[in-house]
Amino acid sequence: MNTLTRAQLTEAIYATVGLSRHESADLLELVLNRMADALAEGKSVKISGFGTFSVRQKGRRIGRNPKTGIEVPILPRRVLVFRPSQILRDAVNTSAPRQAAS
Amino acid sequence: MTRSELIASLAEDNPHLTVAEVERIVSTLFDEMTAALARGERVELRGFGAFTVKARQARAGRNPRTGETVQVAQKAVPFFKAGKELRERINKPAPAPANGKKSAGAKS
Numbered sequence: 138m139n140t141l142t143r144a145q146l147t148e149a150i151y152a153t154v155g156l157s158r159h160e161s162a163d164l165l166e167l168v169l170n171r172m173a174d175a176l177a178e179g180k181s182v183k184i185s186g187f188g189t190f191s192v193r194q195k196g197r198r199i200g201r202n203p204k205t206g207i208e209v210p211i212l213p214r215r216v217l218v219f220r221p222s223q224i225l226r227d228a229v230n231t232s233a234p235r236q237a238a239s
Numbered sequence: 240m241t242r243s244e245l246i247a248s249l250a251e252d253n254p255h256l257t258v259a260e261v262e263r264i265v266s267t268l269f270d271e272m273t274a275a276l277a278r279g280e281r282v283e284l285r286g287f288g289a290f291t292v293k294a295r296q297a298r299a300g301r302n303p304r305t306g307e308t309v310q311v312a313q314k315a316v317p318f319f320k321a322g323k324e325l326r327e328r329i330n331k332p333a334p335a336p337a338n339g340k341k342s343a344g345a346k347s
């Protein structure tokens with residue numbers, strides 16, 4: 138299966154405006170960093186047409202090491218959740234061969 | 240932070256680009272990612288995270304209003320898994336002072 142990576146996204150930016158490949162790569166990094174900064178501050182990032190990234194606070198709970206069976210406390214932590222927009226959900230469902238449910 | 244706030248802040252830090260250009264760049268990025276996912280491909284951005292398409296099996300659902308059983312068809316859903324670096328960044332300002340195993344300096 139093909140994977141879209143920074144290389145192709147850089148190329149897409151490069152083709153869009155008159156930036157060099159180097160500047161395009163920097164700009165991609167800047168976009169991702171800006172989003173990461175906001176999320177690290179606990180803010181959510183809403184990209185209309187794509188989806189919303191938000192940070193969710195998880196409480197302490199008791200987990201278990203699946204290998205040893207020993208109970209270990211899972212400390213309170215923050216996790217990132219992504220809620221795809223309806224547009225993205227629809228886009229993913231209109232076409233595409235895909236692998237079966239795991 | 241919304242898409243337009245993201246664009247505004249990027250434009251501010253890149254005076255050589257107009258807001259319209261930044262807007263095009265940001266749109267291009269998300270359009271490319273959407274297109275890849277629509278093709279069933281994955282999007283992998285090391286350090287940030289990966290977007291994949293997961294298959295959901297058909298299931299018997301229920302109309303919550305009428306209580307009627309309806310068949311929900313098999314479908315695909317976009318899924319995002321945060322990358323290691325981003326996960327760690329999000330947890331850095333320790334949400335609660337706990338027995339610091341990770342010894343992350345909890346400064347705000």
